[in-house]
Amino acid sequence: MIAVKPCIEADLLIVGGGIGGLMAAISAAKSGCTNVVVMEKMHARRSGSGATGNDHFNCYIPSYHGDDIRPVFQQTMQSLIGSGKEPSLMYKFLKKSFELVQMWDEWGVNMRPTGQWECKGHALPGKPRAFLKYDGSEQKKVLVREAKKLGVHFYNHHPVVELARMDGRIAGALAVDISTPVPQFQPVRAKTVLLATGLTHRLYLTAPTPAYMFNTGHCPNCAGGQGLGWRVGARMVNMELPYTHAGPKYFARCGKATWIGVYRYMDGTPVGPFTDHSNIDYGDVTSDIWNSVFEDVMAKGTGPAFMDCSDASDKDLEYMRWAMKGEGLTSLLNYMADAGIDPKQHAVEFMRYEPILHGRGLDVSDEGETSVPGLFAAGDMVGNGGCGIALAAYLGWEGGHAAALQAAEHSFRPAEDCPNIKARMELLSSFLEREDGADWKDANMALQQIMSDYAPAGPRKVRSERLLQTGLIYVRQLRENAMKQLKVTCSHTLMRAAEVLDLMDCGEALLAAALARKETRGNHIRADFPFTNPLLGDQFLTVGLESNGEVTTKWRPIRQAQMD
Amino acid sequence: MPPVIDHEKCIGCGTCADICNSDIFVFDRKVDKTPVVKFPEECWHCESCVLDCPSGAITLRLPLSYSLMHIDASLLHSSQTPCSASSKEARS
Numbered sequence: 310m311i312a313v314k315p316c317i318e319a320d321l322l323i324v325g326g327g328i329g330g331l332m333a334a335i336s337a338a339k340s341g342c343t344n345v346v347v348m349e350k351m352h353a354r355r356s357g358s359g360a361t362g363n364d365h366f367n368c369y370i371p372s373y374h375g376d377d378i379r380p381v382f383q384q385t386m387q388s389l390i391g392s393g394k395e396p397s398l399m400y401k402f403l404k405k406s407f408e409l410v411q412m413w414d415e416w417g418v419n420m421r422p423t424g425q426w427e428c429k430g431h432a433l434p435g436k437p438r439a440f441l442k443y444d445g446s447e448q449k450k451v452l453v454r455e456a457k458k459l460g461v462h463f464y465n466h467h468p469v470v471e472l473a474r475m476d477g478r479i480a481g482a483l484a485v486d487i488s489t490p491v492p493q494f495q496p497v498r499a500k501t502v503l504l505a506t507g508l509t510h511r512l513y514l515t516a517p518t519p520a521y522m523f524n525t526g527h528c529p530n531c532a533g534g535q536g537l538g539w540r541v542g543a544r545m546v547n548m549e550l551p552y553t554h555a556g557p558k559y560f561a562r563c564g565k566a567t568w569i570g571v572y573r574y575m576d577g578t579p580v581g582p583f584t585d586h587s588n589i590d591y592g593d594v595t596s597d598i599w600n601s602v603f604e605d606v607m608a609k610g611t612g613p614a615f616m617d618c619s620d621a622s623d624k625d626l627e628y629m630r631w632a633m634k635g636e637g638l639t640s641l642l643n644y645m646a647d648a649g650i651d652p653k654q655h656a657v658e659f660m661r662y663e664p665i666l667h668g669r670g671l672d673v674s675d676e677g678e679t680s681v682p683g684l685f686a687a688g689d690m691v692g693n694g695g696c697g698i699a700l701a702a703y704l705g706w707e708g709g710h711a712a713a714l715q716a717a718e719h720s721f722r723p724a725e726d727c728p729n730i731k732a733r734m735e736l737l738s739s740f741l742e743r744e745d746g747a748d749w750k751d752a753n754m755a756l757q758q759i760m761s762d763y764a765p766a767g768p769r770k771v772r773s774e775r776l777l778q779t780g781l782i783y784v785r786q787l788r789e790n791a792m793k794q795l796k797v798t799c800s801h802t803l804m805r806a807a808e809v810l811d812l813m814d815c816g817e818a819l820l821a822a823a824l825a826r827k828e829t830r831g832n833h834i835r836a837d838f839p840f841t842n843p844l845l846g847d848q849f850l851t852v853g854l855e856s857n858g859e860v861t862t863k864w865r866p867i868r869q870a871q872m873d
Numbered sequence: 874m875p876p877v878i879d880h881e882k883c884i885g886c887g888t889c890a891d892i893c894n895s896d897i898f899v900f901d902r903k904v905d906k907t908p909v910v911k912f913p914e915e916c917w918h919c920e921s922c923v924l925d926c927p928s929g930a931i932t933l934r935l936p937l938s939y940s941l942m943h944i945d946a947s948l949l950h951s952s953q954t955p956c957s958a959s960s961k962e963a964r965s
Contacts, residue, residue: 351895558942559938
């Protein structure tokens with residue numbers, strides 16, 4: 310059995326030290342919570358998709374946009390961030406967004422690099438631009454510093470592998486100390502828990518390089534965190550609706566709106582209708598609107614599509630490189646410089662990346678609480694609350710505050726005695742004790758194969774009841790086999806094995822939800838239901854694991870925005 | 874593959890191993906003077922290690938399969954396509 314360290318206590322345990330987790334920590338501490346613990350799988354200073362920077366913060370700034378929030382709200386809801394999300398939550402977020410921006414500005418994140426509030430990119434020509442252009446290269450260091458100033462306790466290299474629920478309410482968690490090659494369990498008693506593990510990659514075969522599963526647009530170590538909530542009964546939403554990102558081919562990187570250019574076919578014709586020349590304020594929004602564009606043009610034979618920045622001025626290209634640095638894309642910039650790829654002279658092909666759980670996952674209230682009392686969630690792992698930096702900041706802030714208030718009303722309970730905590734300890738220990746067995750990568754790739762074949766993203770690939778039911782059987786078989794066969798050798802591989810188990814739970818949730826959505830919507834193409842049902846347009850489909858092991862799906866009304 | 878450590882420049886502080894976004898380094902101070910890239914295929918190529926290395930000892934090398942596909946932009950603004958160019962060359 311892996312050694313067990315003495316249990317620690319936390320008024321609020323935050324799982325994941327990304328933007329959502331760090332904002333929750335600061336918010337809770339400012340709300341009077343004196344024992345806030347952040348457990349981060351890697352190191353909070355450089356973990357997650359915001360590790361080296363970001364550059365677009367969705368927000369409404371009255372002095373910039375004018376007194377009417379509604380046009381900005383409309384653009385937000387039509388954007389990649391807001392599409393398919395809960396209007397009531399999104400409206401509350403947008404009203405609060407400038408306050409968050411000002412906080413970051415005050416703490417030292419460079420929110421107005423030109424000295425002014427400026428919104429650029431991810432925008433339709435002539436419409437309000439809802440994304441503040443900022444320099445996020447120092448954001449993680451700044452937020453960690455602010456949290457530490459307030460006395461927040463950090464446990465880096467401590468992935469959480471299981472949550473504990475007692476008498477219906479969250480009670481704590483089990484982490485693993487992987488700071489040394491020999492792992493040790495770290496049980497935690499917690500009055501409240503906030504999940505902020507980021508989006509989920511590595512569920513589908515990696516589109517640019519199928520043999521390299523860590524070549525992903527966002528952080529590939531964000532993988533399966535929704536599964537932690539799933540196993541204690543938290544309901545999930547939007548799991549069945551595929552989200553795909555796009556970017557350069559074959560080095561997967563986000564930041565397509567930072568390129569100042571036009572998507573063009575080989576003959577120079579623009580791919581989309583939005584611009585025929587480079588535009589520093591709007592960019593080319595085509596791939597935001599036409600999600601599968603790069604795959605579609607290849608399938609039709611009219612592609613490939615290239616990002617052409619050659620008509621941009623030297624000043625604009627200098628700005629683009631600066632913005633890429635602020636977004637954390639120094640590796641892309643350095644690679645291009647070394648390879649002699651100059652945006653002024655070369656057009657880079659773009660492609661569609663694989664489906665990810667980005668803004669797919671936990672169903673939360675407008676204050677960030679899940680269906681499990683005392684369990685909150687923030688950031689890209691939330692299914693109904695939008696995604697991206699600004700939403701992570703908002704839900705972290707709101708959830709941290711609400712959790713702090715709840716923590717004051719509850720006491721500690723022996724989470725380490727929960728049967729599922731003990732069972733997870735035994736399971737993970739068996740992986741380390743096994744003399745021979747399967748590598749975690751085998752299990753991860755097996756899952757990717759199944760998900761890619763039986764629950765693919767449209768528009769050309771389809772789902773159906775037969776395909777999805779078969780996929781569900783296969784994922785469950787795989788999980789059973791993995792539990793019997795996985796072998797690990799050290800802390801690192803134990804962490805990966807635990808991630809793969811989380812990923813399998815995410816796969817099960819996705820397949821079950823996709824079965825229940827008996828219509829075609831977005832990239833969820835049901836061959837057996839080839840239409841979009843208007844009656845389902847104002848409802849969310851949730852999926853959850855009941856205490857008896859049964860997976861259930863339910864429809865609930867979407868909460869509409871209450872405009873002032 | 875991924876981070877390449879210049880062992881002459883490395884001062885053995887272990888920052889890269891501590892902050893790595895993907896936990897790909899191992900640094901056993903009892904055995905090694907500098908960190909070892911033990912899980913190179915799990916690198917995200919985020920460059921955190923390059924950015925935080927106090928002695929500038931780390932560079933990043935992308936796998937060939939990650940190469941950016943690109944063409945000369947002038948081809949998009951002329952009647953000549955790469956195919957027609959190559960076929961003309963073949964005829965000449």
